[in-house]
Amino acid sequence: MFFVTYLRRELRRRMRQAIFIALGLALGVGLVVTVAAASAGVKKAQSGVLSALYGVGTDVTVTGPAPSPPKPDGTSKNNQNNQNSQNNFGIEPGPNGQPEICTSNGKCISAAGKTIDQLTAPYSGISASKLAEAGRLPGVTAAAGGITLTDNTTTFGDSSNSLPQPSSFTLDGVDTSKLSLGPLSSAALTSGHSFTAADTDAGVAVVDSGYATSKNLKVGSVLTIDQAKFTVIGIVRQPQASSPPDVYVPLTRAEAMSLYAGSLNSEVNTIYITAASAADIPAVQNEIAKLLPHATVTSEASLAREVTGSVTSAAKLANDLGKWLAVLVLIAAFAVASLLTMAAVARRVAEFGTLKAIGWRTRRIVAQVLGESVAMGVLGAAVGVGLGFAGAAIISAVAPTLSATVPAPSGAFSMAAGQAAGPGPAGGVPHAPGSTSSHVVAVPLHPSITVAAIVLAVILAVAGGLLAGSLGSWRIARLRPADALSRVA
Amino acid sequence: MYKLTGVTRQYQKGRHTVRAVNGLDLIIAGGEWLAVQGRTGHGKSTLLNLLGGLDRPTEGTIELDGIDLGAQAETRLTRLRAQLIGFVFQTFNLIPTLSAAENVETALIPLGISGAGRRARIAAALDAVGLADRADHLPTELSGGQQQRVAIARALVKEPRVLLADEPTGNLDTDTRDDIIALLEQLWRERGLTLVLVTHDTTIARRAEHIGVMREGRLTIHQETTPGQPIA
Numbered sequence: 001m002f003f004v005t006y007l008r009r010e011l012r013r014r015m016r017q018a019i020f021i022a023l024g025l026a027l028g029v030g031l032v033v034t035v036a037a038a039s040a041g042v043k044k045a046q047s048g049v050l051s052a053l054y055g056v057g058t059d060v061t062v063t064g065p066a067p068s069p070p071k072p073d074g075t076s077k078n079n080q081n082n083q084n085s086q087n088n089f090g091i092e093p094g095p096n097g098q099p100e101i102c103t104s105n106g107k108c109i110s111a112a113g114k115t116i117d118q119l120t121a122p123y124s125g126i127s128a129s130k131l132a133e134a135g136r137l138p139g140v141t142a143a144a145g146g147i148t149l150t151d152n153t154t155t156f157g158d159s160s161n162s163l164p165q166p167s168s169f170t171l172d173g174v175d176t177s178k179l180s181l182g183p184l185s186s187a188a189l190t191s192g193h194s195f196t197a198a199d200t201d202a203g204v205a206v207v208d209s210g211y212a213t214s215k216n217l218k219v220g221s222v223l224t225i226d227q228a229k230f231t232v233i234g235i236v237r238q239p240q241a242s243s244p245p246d247v248y249v250p251l252t253r254a255e256a257m258s259l260y261a262g263s264l265n266s267e268v269n270t271i272y273i274t275a276a277s278a279a280d281i282p283a284v285q286n287e288i289a290k291l292l293p294h295a296t297v298t299s300e301a302s303l304a305r306e307v308t309g310s311v312t313s314a315a316k317l318a319n320d321l322g323k324w325l326a327v328l329v330l331i332a333a334f335a336v337a338s339l340l341t342m343a344a345v346a347r348r349v350a351e352f353g354t355l356k357a358i359g360w361r362t363r364r365i366v367a368q369v370l371g372e373s374v375a376m377g378v379l380g381a382a383v384g385v386g387l388g389f390a391g392a393a394i395i396s397a398v399a400p401t402l403s404a405t406v407p408a409p410s411g412a413f414s415m416a417a418g419q420a421a422g423p424g425p426a427g428g429v430p431h432a433p434g435s436t437s438s439h440v441v442a443v444p445l446h447p448s449i450t451v452a453a454i455v456l457a458v459i460l461a462v463a464g465g466l467l468a469g470s471l472g473s474w475r476i477a478r479l480r481p482a483d484a485l486s487r488v489a
Numbered sequence: 490m491y492k493l494t495g496v497t498r499q500y501q502k503g504r505h506t507v508r509a510v511n512g513l514d515l516i517i518a519g520g521e522w523l524a525v526q527g528r529t530g531h532g533k534s535t536l537l538n539l540l541g542g543l544d545r546p547t548e549g550t551i552e553l554d555g556i557d558l559g560a561q562a563e564t565r566l567t568r569l570r571a572q573l574i575g576f577v578f579q580t581f582n583l584i585p586t587l588s589a590a591e592n593v594e595t596a597l598i599p600l601g602i603s604g605a606g607r608r609a610r611i612a613a614a615l616d617a618v619g620l621a622d623r624a625d626h627l628p629t630e631l632s633g634g635q636q637q638r639v640a641i642a643r644a645l646v647k648e649p650r651v652l653l654a655d656e657p658t659g660n661l662d663t664d665t666r667d668d669i670i671a672l673l674e675q676l677w678r679e680r681g682l683t684l685v686l687v688t689h690d691t692t693i694a695r696r697a698e699h700i701g702v703m704r705e706g707r708l709t710i711h712q713e714t715t716p717g718q719p720i721a
Contacts, residue, residue: 002591002594002598005587005591006584006586006587006591009586009587010586012586013585013586350580350582351582351584351585354576354578354582354584355584355595356543356567357541357543357570357576358570358571358575358576358595358596358599358643358644359567359568359570359571359572359596359599359600359647360567360571360595360598360599361564361567361599362563362567364598364599480543480544481538481543481544482535482538482543482544485538485543485578485582486534
């Protein structure tokens, strides 16, 4: 075909220039692909962190407000009905300096040789009716209740004068009929099995793999929680970025235990919600905020804002600096391609004038020039995609592991060694409501090149070629054959 | 064939207006051979460009078989050139990346002739100029005379009615010049072309039927000549 023959011969004639133009386009395109891959990798890393924090299937999490601190008389607004609670005691120094356990009615005994097991809740309760109402809100497809507790065990020595450090583990009560929501939804089973619907009120537990290893627990082991026995039926592993509880028990059993957790009264303190669609999440958040004005309502988006660390910095780097650098290089590549193409057209004025003289229409000549430019663009795209893959591989090989600092809510009440507290529902020192601790998670960066990025690269390179060819073609269109031929003469 | 009436072509060159062709009246009959002589800068090439539809007159009309070339749209002019007019240039103006056959082929592209018909006409054109065995050679692989033969083949492959040659032997040595002019003369006779040839060379001009001399944009036609006779 004459068009292809002419095109091929012309590109071969100015091969160095054609390669230069193609390489320029390739560089711009390669940078775009590399930045897109890095950006996709960072997004994937962020998303992994968030989904680990958040759990699969959960769009909105509602937690009750932090319990109010105990009053000096040992009562608190939250548990005035729980005067018989096992948590209604405090630790005070005795007359000879040794710790004593004192109840709310002022009776004290020596703590020596005693073990105190306390359950505390980081969030206040949410009633069953509010839970049901939340499930009926517009835009909500599912709602499940949960209870988060902390079990603190303090064992006093026979003759110790100081408060020992409590050992503690976190405990989640899970709705066994809605396991697709809540803390177990993103867990991977490593041994045994998870809860079934029949385990609603069973004395069974699922244990986190890290906790199981530290306590030498396996399937069949027996745990004692709040003087009740629970048989371990399964061990799970949660995604690295999450702050998983140590033990999961059926919600009904957790509700029974939480009677004595001070702030709860057969209520849940967490609600996990699935929205009908991503677009519904903000509206759902607003409705829940109206239904539960004192609760904390979070979504993945709001949690994302709390994640900090180098993964966030890398995201900014890829999105801001990387994007603009790629744009600048592309503009430069387009400019160079355009200038070189216009220069090539200028050198071929006599050739194009002759073709016009022998009867070639302008658009035929323009098509020839555009074809040459597009061919260089396609070559640039092919090389650019290759450069993009190479860039992504280099990033994968040399980029340091990113870190994400993720929030991990801690219990509102916990024993603090050396600090005395008056008799009251929970003799610990309360943290400020809503405060959280955090932990750092290592997040490997794996740039990923998507089909969309490759398609974008090809489009950009071909567009660059077309732009260059168009500017040259504009010159051809304005060319008068007589003028062109007179330059030869 | 051609009828020029009061044709003027002027250009702006710097601060001055130049009348390259100045009020020219001319009739060129079909099948006639007109040689145009004159010194450099007196409008010979401009006249050729006007006859070929490569330029438009500032004043006057140029009719080719009754078609006013100056009034035609550019696409129509391009089409007329593609079908009716062949050009031969002093510097050959071959496409350097295309072979002899492919250069000849460029003249058939606008006519939409394809396939076997195209190949046959290219072969015939190259054969007519004695270059059938050079079809695959690039211009850089041909001598000056051979390149001009290819250019003539390109001009004639579309079987035009008019052949416009601007100093076709200007870049050639004497022997080659004679060969080329002999070839043009032969083709003119065989095909009944209307041939307008611009030349400095009086020897060449005398081979034409009519000689015109351009001086300051005006053309003076001498009487009909026969080859070898001095101009009246």
